[in-house]
Amino acid sequence: AQSVTQLGSHVSVSEGALVLLRCNYSSSVPPYLFWYVQYPNQGLQLLLKYTTGATLVKGINGFEAEFKKSETSFHLTKPSAHMSDAAEYFCAVSPGGYQKVTFGTGTKLQVIP
């Protein structure tokens, strides 16, 4: 069984400030972990993913996430928020092996000028 918890359905940051979106997971096997981004009226697109290997993963648009097994976390960060980062962000987990992916409930990021 697997699940994902995203802390905070809405997060607001000032332009130029640090972005931190929190994700904790539960998985009975070593997980694959994902962050997807959804812009208004669009489908989800992959931001970054962790499968194996290096625990700090870099994605598109300056985002990165760190897999911390001891904390069962996969938080998403970006050093400096840009107005174009305003979107909804989804954390997701899968057991690998091409099984189904479980998505979190999403966090809407607002960037304040």
Next chain:
Amino acid sequence: DAGVIQSPRHEVTEMGQEVTLRCKPISGHNSLFWYRQTMMRGLELLIYFNNNVPIDDSGMPEDRFSAKMPNASFSTLKIQPSEPRDSAVYFCASRPPRDGDTQYFGPGTRLTVL
């Protein structure tokens, strides 16, 4: 590559009518997923296929919903009869055989049932 193609992009229908949503996955992808997204329930997996075979349909709400994948390049999600509570955005996603479980989403179909 054109990406995942969904049609129609918008559908407005009346309660009781049959609705068919269509999806063309990315060529070479062997898994296909149907999701529903609403404000109240977020993103829900309805059904997914591997190599055209339905693997898990436990998310299909009820018998009014059915999905088919007759070949590797086409899938349909049908609702018959439709109800107002089916109003949502329906996404199709496909997945390649060797990409660490990454899914590629289509633009979605916004369904409104009056």
